Amino acid sequence: MLEIRGLDAWYGEAQALRGVDLEVHAGEVVTLVGRNGAGKTTLLRSVMGLHRQVSGSIVFDGTDLAKVPAHRRARMGLGWVQDDRGIYASLTVEENLLLPPVVSDSAWSTEKVYDAFPVLADRRRAPGTTLSGGEQQMLAIARVLRSGARMLLLDEPTEGLAPVIVSRIRDIIHEVRSTGGTVLLIEQNVKFAATVADRHYLLAQGAVVESLDNADFQARQGELL
Numbered sequence: 001m002l003e004i005r006g007l008d009a010w011y012g013e014a015q016a017l018r019g020v021d022l023e024v025h026a027g028e029v030v031t032l033v034g035r036n037g038a039g040k041t042t043l044l045r046s047v048m049g050l051h052r053q054v055s056g057s058i059v060f061d062g063t064d065l066a067k068v069p070a071h072r073r074a075r076m077g078l079g080w081v082q083d084d085r086g087i088y089a090s091l092t093v094e095e096n097l098l099l100p101p102v103v104s105d106s107a108w109s110t111e112k113v114y115d116a117f118p119v120l121a122d123r124r125r126a127p128g129t130t131l132s133g134g135e136q137q138m139l140a141i142a143r144v145l146r147s148g149a150r151m152l153l154l155d156e157p158t159e160g161l162a163p164v165i166v167s168r169i170r171d172i173i174h175e176v177r178s179t180g181g182t183v184l185l186i187e188q189n190v191k192f193a194a195t196v197a198d199r200h201y202l203l204a205q206g207a208v209v210e211s212l213d214n215a216d217f218q219a220r221q222g223e224l225l
């Protein structure tokens with residue numbers, strides 16, 4: 001579904017990604033793990049077309065994305081949930097949810113989203129800013145699901161959240177997979193990563209240094225970060 005070959009990325013003269021090869025198959029959940037500054041966010045931003053100083057190839061659903069602008073990548077079914085969650089303060093929960101256009105037949109109707117995220121249903125008229133961090137994260141995920149994204153790109157969805165919310169996000173990722181969705185997520189919490197993902201890529205200094213299935217990842221999680 002997503003195939004990245006020889007991806008380099010720069011900020012001016014500074015190289016942030018070095019020859020990254022990575023693939024995610026339809027229906028998989030895959031994590032990117034690595035220390036701060038390893039290049040994880042740059043990689044997801046490059047896939048979304050938000051970081052343009054890149055070379056190499058990124059192919060999504062058979063289409064080379066090199067000339068495809070960011071807004072069209074979203075319309076092709078790539079759903080980006082950035083680490084600051086991107087919730088609009090002046091809009092209600094429901095307005096935030098309904099804001100992105102529906103890009104394809106989504107398994108996630110507005111009703112199904114509210115069923116899966118009852119807290120958002122309860123608070124649908126509340127301003128986006130009155131939500132807790134965990135509720136904002138759920139809204140951000142709910143929004144891309146409802147828009148029909150077939151592949152979610154999540155930047156540290158569990159960062160700073162209470163264990164009960166982390167567990168809810170785990171359930172949601174499992175549900176996304178069981179409804180045919182695909183997820184590529186940045187996750188610093190290796191224990192969480194081991195409970196949600198099929199495979200893992202370990203990045204260091206802009207390069208993929210390990211590609212592990214979940215059994216190997218679990219066996220080695222203590223030594224990885």
Ligand code: ATP
Nearest residue numbers: 011014015016034035036037038039040041042043
């Ligand atoms: P973190 O978890 O801290 O976000 P990361 O693995 O996502 O880390 P990136 O944010 O992709 O890493 O950063 C990769 C490299 O690119 C780092 O060396 C970082 O300092 C550099 N970098 C990131 N953003 C910029 C920027 N806007 N300008 C210059 N350099 C940047």
